[in-house]
Amino acid sequence: MTDVLKAALQVVGGFFVAYMIGYASFLFLSVTVGSSALYGAKRRNALKNELRGEYYVPVSIIVPAHNESVTIESTVRSLLALDYRTYEIIVVDDGSTDDTAQILRDAFHMFRINRPIQRRLRCQQVEAVYETRAWKTPITLIQKRNGGKADALNMGINASRYPYFLCMDADSVLQRDSLEKIVRPVLEDDRVVAVGGAVRPCNGAEIEDGAVVRYRMPNKLLPCMQVLEYDRSFLAARILFDKFNGSIIISGAFGLFKKSVVVDAGGYDTTTMGEDMELVMKLHVFCREHGMPYLIRYATDAICWTQAPEKLSDLCKQRRRWHIGLFQSMTRHRRILSDPKYGMVGLVSYIYFLIYELFSPYIEVAGMVTTALAMALGVLNVSFMVLYMGIYVAYSSILSLTAFFARVHTIDLKLTFSDVCKAVGLCLLEVSCLRFVLAWVRVTALGGGKKRKRGWGEIERKQIHFSTTGAKQEQPRQK
Amino acid sequence: MGSELLLYGYGFVCVSMLIFNVAYSLSLKRKDRRLKNRDRRFARRVDRQLDRLRTGEGLERGHLTYLRRKLSRVNHLAAFDRMVMERLEGAAEDREAARAYQREIQPVILHLALFYRDREDIQAAYFAYFLSRHRPQRHQAMDAIQDVMVKYMGKESLYCRVNALQALCGFGSPESVAEAVTALDRGGRFLHEKVLTDGLLSFTGSHERLTALLLERFDSFSVPTRLSVLNYIRFCSGAYGEQMMNILSNPAEDKELRLSAIRYFGRYPMEEARPLLLALAADKEPAGWEYASIAVSVLAGYQGGDVQDALTAAIYSANWYVRSNAAASLARQGLDYSDLISVVAGGDRYVREMMLYQLDLRREQGEKTAL
Numbered sequence: 147m148t149d150v151l152k153a154a155l156q157v158v159g160g161f162f163v164a165y166m167i168g169y170a171s172f173l174f175l176s177v178t179v180g181s182s183a184l185y186g187a188k189r190r191n192a193l194k195n196e197l198r199g200e201y202y203v204p205v206s207i208i209v210p211a212h213n214e215s216v217t218i219e220s221t222v223r224s225l226l227a228l229d230y231r232t233y234e235i236i237v238v239d240d241g242s243t244d245d246t247a248q249i250l251r252d253a254f255h256m257f258r259i260n261r262p263i264q265r266r267l268r269c270q271q272v273e274a275v276y277e278t279r280a281w282k283t284p285i286t287l288i289q290k291r292n293g294g295k296a297d298a299l300n301m302g303i304n305a306s307r308y309p310y311f312l313c314m315d316a317d318s319v320l321q322r323d324s325l326e327k328i329v330r331p332v333l334e335d336d337r338v339v340a341v342g343g344a345v346r347p348c349n350g351a352e353i354e355d356g357a358v359v360r361y362r363m364p365n366k367l368l369p370c371m372q373v374l375e376y377d378r379s380f381l382a383a384r385i386l387f388d389k390f391n392g393s394i395i396i397s398g399a400f401g402l403f404k405k406s407v408v409v410d411a412g413g414y415d416t417t418t419m420g421e422d423m424e425l426v427m428k429l430h431v432f433c434r435e436h437g438m439p440y441l442i443r444y445a446t447d448a449i450c451w452t453q454a455p456e457k458l459s460d461l462c463k464q465r466r467r468w469h470i471g472l473f474q475s476m477t478r479h480r481r482i483l484s485d486p487k488y489g490m491v492g493l494v495s496y497i498y499f500l501i502y503e504l505f506s507p508y509i510e511v512a513g514m515v516t517t518a519l520a521m522a523l524g525v526l527n528v529s530f531m532v533l534y535m536g537i538y539v540a541y542s543s544i545l546s547l548t549a550f551f552a553r554v555h556t557i558d559l560k561l562t563f564s565d566v567c568k569a570v571g572l573c574l575l576e577v578s579c580l581r582f583v584l585a586w587v588r589v590t591a592l593g594g595g596k597k598r599k600r601g602w603g604e605i606e607r608k609q610i611h612f613s614t615t616g617a618k619q620e621q622p623r624q625k
Numbered sequence: 626m627g628s629e630l631l632l633y634g635y636g637f638v639c640v641s642m643l644i645f646n647v648a649y650s651l652s653l654k655r656k657d658r659r660l661k662n663r664d665r666r667f668a669r670r671v672d673r674q675l676d677r678l679r680t681g682e683g684l685e686r687g688h689l690t691y692l693r694r695k696l697s698r699v700n701h702l703a704a705f706d707r708m709v710m711e712r713l714e715g716a717a718e719d720r721e722a723a724r725a726y727q728r729e730i731q732p733v734i735l736h737l738a739l740f741y742r743d744r745e746d747i748q749a750a751y752f753a754y755f756l757s758r759h760r761p762q763r764h765q766a767m768d769a770i771q772d773v774m775v776k777y778m779g780k781e782s783l784y785c786r787v788n789a790l791q792a793l794c795g796f797g798s799p800e801s802v803a804e805a806v807t808a809l810d811r812g813g814r815f816l817h818e819k820v821l822t823d824g825l826l827s828f829t830g831s832h833e834r835l836t837a838l839l840l841e842r843f844d845s846f847s848v849p850t851r852l853s854v855l856n857y858i859r860f861c862s863g864a865y866g867e868q869m870m871n872i873l874s875n876p877a878e879d880k881e882l883r884l885s886a887i888r889y890f891g892r893y894p895m896e897e898a899r900p901l902l903l904a905l906a907a908d909k910e911p912a913g914w915e916y917a918s919i920a921v922s923v924l925a926g927y928q929g930g931d932v933q934d935a936l937t938a939a940i941y942s943a944n945w946y947v948r949s950n951a952a953a954s955l956a957r958q959g960l961d962y963s964d965l966i967s968v969v970a971g972g973d974r975y976v977r978e979m980m981l982y983q984l985d986l987r988r989e990q991g992e993k994t995a996l
Contacts, residue, residue, distance in 0.1 A: 163631065170635055193699060193751035195784035199827075201819045257989050262978045264945045279990055333817045334783055530629065537632045540639045548646055555653060 152525055158516050165509060166534070169502055170541055173378070177545045179389065180382030181552035187446060188556040196330070203329050204232040205402070206311040208302030210295050211237055214316035215244045219253045224319035226281055227356045230326055234284045237316075238302045240270075241292025247276075250287050254278050261286075267300040267413035269293060275305075295398070296414035296421035303405060303413060311408075313422075315399040318452040319348065322356025328402045328448035331441075339404045340429055340442045342396035344381065347373050348451035361554075363565040363572075364454075368461060370568055371576040372454040377549040378542075381446070383498075388444040392495040394430065396442070398422035400450035407432070407440075418478070420471015427479040430491050447557075462587045469591040472504055507588035514582070535578075542577040543570075664704050667695070671708060674729075675722040684729050692733045697740055699748045706755050727759055734759065738773040746782035753777055753788035757795050771801040778808045786816060790824040797830030803838035810850040821853035822860070832861050840868060848879045855885040863893035873901055884919055891923030899927055906935045906951075909942070918946040925954035933958060940968060940976050948979050956983035 190196065207225055211218055218237065225235050239247045250256065256276035263272060270293035277286050290301055299313055310332065314320065324343060331341045349369035352360040364370045380397075387393045398421065411432035414421045426442060433440035455461040476499060482492045483500070501509075520526040550569055554561055561569075670691070674684050695701045712723040734756065741752035753774065774796075777789035786809060793805050802825070809816060828835055839854045846854065855872070858865050866889075872878050873886040887905070890898040905913070905920035921939045924932050936958070939951035955965060962969055968980045 167631060167635075174638065190747060190784075193703065193747055194754040194788065195747050195750045195782065197784070197787060197820065199820065199823045201817070201823055203819065259982060259985050259989070260978060261982050262949075262975065264949075277986070277989075279986075333820055336815060336817060533629065533632055537636050537639065541635055544639050544642050544646070548642055551646060551650065555650075 148523070148525075151523060155516065155520050155523075155525055162513055162516075162534075165501075166538060170538075172498065172502065173382075173542065173545050176382040176386040177378065177549050177552075180385040181548060183385045183389075184446060184552050184556040191447070197333055200231050200326075201329070201333055202231060203310060203332060204234075204308035205230070205325060205329065206302070206306030206308045206405075207233055207235050207325075208299060208306065208311055208313050209235065209237045209316050210240060210298035210302065210313070211242065211246055211316035212240045212292070212295070212298070213242045213244045213246060215242070215246045215249050217317045218246050219249055221314075221316050221319060222250065222254065222285065224356060226283065227322055228320060228325045229322045229356075230329075232283075232308075233325065234286065234307060236286045236288065236302045236305055238298040238305075239287060239289045240294065240298040241290065247287060247289050250285075251276055254285055255280055256285065256287055261305075263288075263301075263305045265304050266409050267304055268416075269297045269300040269304065272301070294416055296416040296418070299421065300413045300416070303408065306405060309405055310402055311405050312400075312402045313398060314401075314450060315452060318345075318399050318450050319353065320356070320400070321353075321358070321449045321451070324400075324448045324450060328400070328445050330448075331443040331445055332402070332404075335441055335443075337439045337441045338443050339407045339433065339440045340396055340426060341402040341448070342384065342393060342442075342444045343400035343402070343448035343450050344444075344446050345376070345397045345399045345450050345452050347376060347454035349373075349454050349456065351451060353451060358451075358559070361559045362562070363568045366456050367572065367575070368458060368580075369454040369456055370572050371580050372461070374546045374550055374569060374573045374576055375580075376454075377553050378546040381553060382545075382549045384444045385446060387495055390490045390494070391441055392490045393442050393444055394427050394491065394495045394499060395423040396426050396444075397450075399452050400448070407438075415478075418471060418474040419467050420473075420475045423471055424475040424478060427475050427482065430488065431479055431482065434487055458583075461584075465584050465587050466591040469504075469507070469588040472499065473592055476500060476504055507585035510582065510585040511589050539574060539578045542581075543573040546573040546577065660700075660704075663701075664708070667701070667704060668708050671705075671726070675712065675719070675726055678725045678729070679718065679722050684726075689730065689733050692730060693736055696733065696737055699741075699744075699751055702737070702751065702755055706758060710758065735770055735773075738770050742773055742776055746780055746785050749777060749780055750782050750785035750788050753785060753792050757788065757792035760792060760795050768798075768801075771796055771798055775801060775805050775808055778805045779812050781814070783814075783816065786814070787820060787824065790821070791827060794824055794828040797828065799828075799830050799835035799838050802828055802830075802835055803842065806839065806846075806850065806854075807842055810846050813847075816849075818849050818853040818856065821850065822856040825853070825857040826860055833864075836861065836865070840865075848881065851879075852881050852885055855882060855889070859885065859889045859892055865889070866893065866895045866897065870897060870901075873898070880915065884915060887916065887919045887923055891919075891926055894926040899929075899932075902927070903931060903935045906939050911944070914942075914944040914947060917942065918944065918950050921947055921954055922950040925957040928958070933960070937965075937968060940980065941973065948976065952976075952979040952983040955980065956987045 209218075209221060209225075214221075222235060222237065237250060239250075256278040259275055259277050261275040261277065263275070270291040272288060272290050274289045275286065276289075277284065286305060288301055288305055290298070293301075302313070303311055310329070312325065312328065328341050328343045331338045347364070347369055349366070350362045350364035350373070351358050352362075363373065384393060384395075401422065403425075407429065408425065411425075411428050413425075415424045415428070418424045429440070429442065432438075455464055476496070482488045482496045485492065488496070517526065517531065547569060550573075670688075674688055677684065692705075696705055709723055709727070712719045714720075715723075737752060738756065741749050744752075756770070756774070771793060774789045774793050778786050780786060780789075790802075790805055790809075793801050806821070806825075809821070825835070836858055839857075843851060843854060855869075858868075869886040869889045872882055873890075875883075887902065890902060902920045902924055905916045906924060908917050917939065921936060924936060933955070936951045936955050940948055940955065942948050942951065955968075962984060965980060965984070969977055969984070971977055
């Protein structure tokens with residue numbers, strides 16, 4: 147019996163070594179490619195290899211909101227401060243039970259109007275439409291019955307006037323050049339149907355007049371670790387996927403889409419929690435099925451600042467939602483894996499997300515259980531385990547730091563010595579502790595997913611005070 | 626044992642990356658200092674030449690050779706650009722000296738234009754940008770540089786083509802720009818029509834002459850280039866109604882070009898276009914909805930009962946965009962609720978809502994303006 151167990155554990159050990167080699171190789175490749183792309187972009191910008199004109203690509207900015215009374219005003223003010231020639235702002239209030247709509251109406255002097263909306267995408271009923279033309283760009287507020295974020299986005303698309311739309315979260319602010327930069331890939335290549343922007347935690351950043359004037363690592367542990375995690379996992383990996391048109395996710399917090407293609411593909415799926423990822427996968431499927439030449443790009447220099455959760459409970463809620471969304475999107479579009487016409491999207495992106503995103507929490511938790519079992523049976527090779535864990539922690543930490551410093555260097559942010567120490571210390575903590583906590587959260591995520599499939603996810607917001615004199619975080623208000 | 630070896634291998638990668646990170650951070654710090662020192666030395670040398678020019682002396686012998694050597698490195702060229710621009714934005718006396726200096730170094734610029742033409746695209750693109758900021762005065766004959774810039778239009782890099790186009794537009798020579806557009810079109814490389822239109826609009830010479838040259842070659846251009854040219858003409862001048870009419874009245878012409886021609890008559894209303902616009906607005910064919918939609922929008926700028934009748938008919942179109950644009954145009958015509966009673970009190974709810982929305986919007990905007 148013990149021999150059988152030993153043999154089984156040997157096989158499991160072999161699997162974990164292969165798993166780690168795969169992950170380590172991907173991480174190395176993505177961070178190296180990501181960092182080199184960032185340095186390359188910096189050089190190109192320094193040598194004015196960029197489109198600098200104010201080109202006329204009108205964009206509708208859609209802000210879906212549900213109980214966002216704390217942040218909605220500053221978000222819209224940040225949008226009014228954008229350096230861009232032609233755009234409109236559409237806020238879709240998805241059945242809020244707080245005073246989100248009232249705050250907007252009062253702050254921007256909006257008037258009620260009976261506006262007909264062409265319903266090309268299915269969504270819940272409109273309850274009221276408010277508009278104002280008193281600002282530099284038209285602002286529309288649509289109050290509708292609660293239907294979830296995807297439903298609110300579909301309503302926004304229906305109401306939008308322009309050929310491109312940008313979706314963003316109501317708790318985020320855009321840098322004043324973000325819209326210009328996210329539109330550039332469209333001007334560079336007319337096959338572009340979607341562009342993802344870079345989403346960064348704003349905890350610790352001081353934003354004035356739509357630009358970062360001071361950057362510090364956040365004071366709290368959790369946001370600080372998320373800063374490092376964002377750079378390693380999101381920034382580097384997305385740049386790598388972008389190299390072969392293989393991005394299968396554009397964050398719902400900041401993405402630009404060609405409206406006609408999204409409408410033809412059916413818009414956002416209202417039955418999934420990961421509507422952002424589902425849409426991008428749907429676009430891959432739609433374009434390839436219809437033989438359309440297309441590109442899905444990632445604009446590293448178009449930046450959206452968002453609030454990273456500061457409480458563990460909020461972070462767990464967020465990651466649970468992400469994991470359910472990932473599961474729903476991947477199962478819905480599983481044919482990408484088996485059909486050769488999806489090329490690198492199926493061969494690399496889908497397999498990566500399947501193994502290292504969807505299955506990884508199960509594999510990691512199984513790894514810990516196996517280690518405990520092996521220890522109980524007295525067959526654990528302790529020195530090998532220590533070496534394995536040591537290398538894993540050191541490797542992941544160093545790559546996190548490489549991605550982090552590449553990002554900091556290439557946008558000319560100055561860090562203090564204490565920030566550097568924080569980054570070094572916390573990246574060790576992140577890969578050795580937080581990662582496993584979040585793995586457990588993701589393992590348990592699918593259990594209660596169906597009950598909450600159209601929920602918005604309640605996360606504590608802090609007001610982002612946006613004005614021409616500065617944007618700082620103020621006292622928290624519970625939603 | 627094999628597994629351990631692999632782990633040690635990855636451990637080695639860890640250490641290597643750590644060393645790389647530390648070394649790179651240190652080198653960045655040293656590089657900053659080095660660059661500042663280099664820029665200071667460079668600035669002293671240029672300032673000495675500016676002083677000589679202020680006192681009526683010429684440049685030092687050897688200065689042009691020095692510049693040729695130095696500026697053949699793109700980082701030096703960027704530093705030089707910053708330095709000269711600073712002086713051009715400085716006090717009046719500095720500005721004058723800097724302009725004189727720019728004139729004196731033109732032989733170097735021509736040498737550099739040839740030199741960077743054969744460098745990698747990123748450097749060639751930067752040189753084109755540099756040239757757009759340090760171009761010779763328009764009265765100076767610099768045909769040679771412009772010819773070289775036209776060659777830049779054939780480069781692979783989009784930025785190189787855009788920067789070269791901007792430099793050429795800055796020179797103000799219609800012949801060179803028309804040649805560049807032709808080269809671009811023949812090259813078959815993608816340049817968004819908005820980027821080309823915007824580039825042409827930045828042209829500093831005679832738009833009339835440039836338009837004439839572009840129209841001469843119009844039929845030889847591809848559709849995207851023709852579209853850019855038409856859009857450029859629309860933003861530039863109302864004197865090309867006849868050419869636009871020819872495009873609009875030719876059903877075999879590309880759809881986007883005809884739509885651009887319709888927009889032209891929206892910007893510059895012309896009586897000759899009225900019958901054609903009315904006919905397009907009345908077109909009920911589903912395939913022609915884009916023509917109808919833009920035609921009803923453009924008709925807002927035309928007065929008369931025939932236009933109001935056409936718009937009132939179009940508001941009942943089966944197409945949402947045609948209805949919406951027709952309602953907006955009726956509101957822009959200044960008609961009131963009483964003039965539109967048949968529409969706002971009619972039995973078609975969709976039409977009624979659309980019209981009321983436009984009238985309410987106009988009223989609200991009017992009130993805001995009055996306030």
